[in-house]
Amino acid sequence: MSEERLRKRVQREKKARMEAEKILEDKSRELYERNTQLKELSENLEKQVVQRTQDLKVAHDKALSAVKAKSEFIANMSHEIRTPLNGVLGMLTMTLDTQLTEKQKKWIGNAFNSGQHLLSVVNDILDFSKIEAGKMVIQMEATDVISLTRGTVSGLRSIAKEKGIELACQFPKQFPSYIDADPLRFRQILTNLISNALKFTSEGSVNVSIKQTQERYTLKVEDAGIGMSEKQIGRIFNAFGQADGSITRQFGGTGLGLTITQYFIDMMGGNITVSSEKGRGSCFIVELPLVEQDALSKEQQLRAVSADGRFESAEVLLVEDLIVNQEIAEYLLNRANLKVDIANNGKEAIEAIEKKDYSVVLMDLQMPVLGGIEATEIIRKKYSKEKLPIIAMTAHATKEHKDEVLSKGMNDHVSKPIETSELYRALAAFLTFEQDKELKDKNKEPATEKQQVPTSDTQNYAGLDIVQGLARVSGKTGFYCRLLRSFHDSYQKYSANLKRHLSAQEWDESIAVLHALRGSSLNISANELAEHTSTFERTLRDASYDNVLELESKLFKLGEQVESSLLEYLAQHQ
Amino acid sequence: MKGIVFTEFMELVESKFGEDTMEDMLEAADLSSDGSYTSVGTYDHNELVKMVEELSKITKVDVPDLIKAFGNHLGVVFYTKFTTFFEQADGTLEFLKSIDDHIHVEVAKLYPDAELPVFAYKEHEDGSFHLFYSSTRGFSDLAHGLIEATSGYYKESFSIEREDSIEGSTHKTHFVLTPS
Numbered sequence A: 001m002s003e004e005r006l007r008k009r010v011q012r013e014k015k016a017r018m019e020a021e022k023i024l025e026d027k028s029r030e031l032y033e034r035n036t037q038l039k040e041l042s043e044n045l046e047k048q049v050v051q052r053t054q055d056l057k058v059a060h061d062k063a064l065s066a067v068k069a070k071s072e073f074i075a076n077m078s079h080e081i082r083t084p085l086n087g088v089l090g091m092l093t094m095t096l097d098t099q100l101t102e103k104q105k106k107w108i109g110n111a112f113n114s115g116q117h118l119l120s121v122v123n124d125i126l127d128f129s130k131i132e133a134g135k136m137v138i139q140m141e142a143t144d145v146i147s148l149t150r151g152t153v154s155g156l157r158s159i160a161k162e163k164g165i166e167l168a169c170q171f172p173k174q175f176p177s178y179i180d181a182d183p184l185r186f187r188q189i190l191t192n193l194i195s196n197a198l199k200f201t202s203e204g205s206v207n208v209s210i211k212q213t214q215e216r217y218t219l220k221v222e223d224a225g226i227g228m229s230e231k232q233i234g235r236i237f238n239a240f241g242q243a244d245g246s247i248t249r250q251f252g253g254t255g256l257g258l259t260i261t262q263y264f265i266d267m268m269g270g271n272i273t274v275s276s277e278k279g280r281g282s283c284f285i286v287e288l289p290l291v292e293q294d295a296l297s298k299e300q301q302l303r304a305v306s307a308d309g310r311f312e313s314a315e316v317l318l319v320e321d322l323i324v325n326q327e328i329a330e331y332l333l334n335r336a337n338l339k340v341d342i343a344n345n346g347k348e349a350i351e352a353i354e355k356k357d358y359s360v361v362l363m364d365l366q367m368p369v370l371g372g373i374e375a376t377e378i379i380r381k382k383y384s385k386e387k388l389p390i391i392a393m394t395a396h397a398t399k400e401h402k403d404e405v406l407s408k409g410m411n412d413h414v415s416k417p418i419e420t421s422e423l424y425r426a427l428a429a430f431l432t433f434e435q436d437k438e439l440k441d442k443n444k445e446p447a448t449e450k451q452q453v454p455t456s457d458t459q460n461y462a463g464l465d466i467v468q469g470l471a472r473v474s475g476k477t478g479f480y481c482r483l484l485r486s487f488h489d490s491y492q493k494y495s496a497n498l499k500r501h502l503s504a505q506e507w508d509e510s511i512a513v514l515h516a517l518r519g520s521s522l523n524i525s526a527n528e529l530a531e532h533t534s535t536f537e538r539t540l541r542d543a544s545y546d547n548v549l550e551l552e553s554k555l556f557k558l559g560e561q562v563e564s565s566l567l568e569y570l571a572q573h574q
Numbered sequence B: 001m002k003g004i005v006f007t008e009f010m011e012l013v014e015s016k017f018g019e020d021t022m023e024d025m026l027e028a029a030d031l032s033s034d035g036s037y038t039s040v041g042t043y044d045h046n047e048l049v050k051m052v053e054e055l056s057k058i059t060k061v062d063v064p065d066l067i068k069a070f071g072n073h074l075g076v077v078f079y080t081k082f083t084t085f086f087e088q089a090d091g092t093l094e095f096l097k098s099i100d101d102h103i104h105v106e107v108a109k110l111y112p113d114a115e116l117p118v119f120a121y122k123e124h125e126d127g128s129f130h131l132f133y134s135s136t137r138g139f140s141d142l143a144h145g146l147i148e149a150t151s152g153y154y155k156e157s158f159s160i161e162r163e164d165s166i167e168g169s170t171h172k173t174h175f176v177l178t179p180s
């Protein structure tokens, strides 16, 4: 090759190299700039994420406190509504007992029915907020379901008659008079199902039937109403979920009834099923387990029977500052053959007690001059619980409130507005029914005997407050065992789900499981577990995830403890 | 067109026809880049056309044959440099099917200023495979060479027939591959 060509070639190579170097330099500068941009972008993004998270947390906190404020508002409002409504209803009851023309009787009767309806709506809302807050407690006792069902059905007859619908009942001949249930809640279940059936039926009949096998009580409520599609059936047990929105407009109602109904049935260890055909009608079936009837004490049977009875004459002191309430209570007490003295506040009560021996004191809590709790504390310095029973009348029907009242020396409590049967039942613990007198004289059992919880029972079960748990179900060991068993079943499920959700960092799902677990723990009085669960839940809701592992391991430790305690308890009580 | 095409072309010319032929070709082509290419640069594809034309005059080999030979060479370069693309396909036809929606897509990501042809294909029931090339640059012969190199890689053999056409500034070629 000629020198000239070689030179050219070298030049060409040099040019190519320099060009390549320039391209590379340009590219690396570009790369550097892009990198810087990217870095800025990602830093910005991080800042934005932090800002947004903070905004979200603020919004979340605001929402939470708004919800809390609303719940409190609802609780207060329901209370505010219930008190005057109680006055109205009481006055109407009294008026109905006076000489009235047919017309007046009808009008007052209608007013009374409307008032009762309003009360039931307010109660639904209160019940629901209690269930939501995990504060609902049911009181199991021997309950005469037949007469309760009869009574409820006949109470609803007038509605059926007005609509021109037949309300038919079928009861078996040999039905045990008592099953283990919370009578108040049992009636709520019945009323809910039957009045729903009536509400949605415009012609034809509603059939209520009761069947009973060895261990099951079955209630069937069938209607010939508008019926539901499968999709609608799926929704009706959800809160606020009637079959669809137009139903609410056409038929009214809170949409809470079935949610509450289902909750009560769950709590009583039963279940509810629905079948329905659109345009044909619906059929609700409730199954409740039966328990050994021998376990019922005579006293409980008496109490259940005589809800409307008369007592042997006795003197009762009524301590209450509101005239309306005084009159209602006095009327109810007089009707039950009791003599009543009235004190307007705690101070007057203490003075009255000094002058006369009362069989029972009925004590309001919030009063001017001296409140009920303060008065009781003073009275207890001189008179023991056995010597002078005091029954509190509490407007705040929460469990905490009632527990507090009991711890301050009261013997029992009834909630206001006063329910006739609840009042008589409470009084029955300290007074004697007229027709029971002979019976009682013969077998000298003390009237207040309840199923006692053996003290040895209470010590060895770490994580379980057996005393409280049994108290919640009126000392029914069998029922408590059932609750424990159902806790045991669901705990397996909960713990598996919780582990899964936590490890996948699915916080919402974890919160839901924790919430449910807390409810179940409260039901059996696994208080430490309940408390820790709620702490855990709160922590997750606050979106602080630093201590999740610690909280988780503590939770399962407590859970295992409860599990082993309850298994031991079950082993000893079956 | 990307520098790698040019540098590979120079390699081929130098190794097949010698340094002197390459210098003759460059002198005759009188290019604005003086033939000083780097694989990372980008150059006018007409320079390649010019060089091939001059090379044809010097060597008395037809332009299409030169370009096809270059396609053969480039195919070998591709399968040494971008082996994975070849490994992802089981045979020539599967590989050809993936040029348009996979290989050239990746190429465009690597070289955003690359000018690539468009390929479509059709399989006939009689077992023949139809590949449709279209591009404003008119390198059907390069494609032809690349197809041959590809079947060489997979050790398969096809008879390749083609039909060229021009629509406006778009060059189109219909390749028919039949296993042989």
Ligand code: HEM
Residues within 6 Å of the ligand: B001, B002, B003, B005, B078, B079, B082, B085, B086, B096, B099, B103, B107, B113, B114, B115, B116, B117, B118, B135, B136, B137, B138, B139, B140, B142, B143, B144, B146, B147, B150
């Ligand atoms: C791993 C395989 C392949 C790679 C990495 C590849 C990459 C490239 C590159 C970098 C260019 C240059 C584009 C430019 O400089 O603007 C190109 C052009 C081209 N490729 Fe491919 N290619 C491959 C396979 C194929 C095959 C198998 C064919 C033929 C069937 C083909 C046909 C073409 C043609 C004809 C051109 C010239 C540009 C045009 O005609 O518009 N390529 N390819």
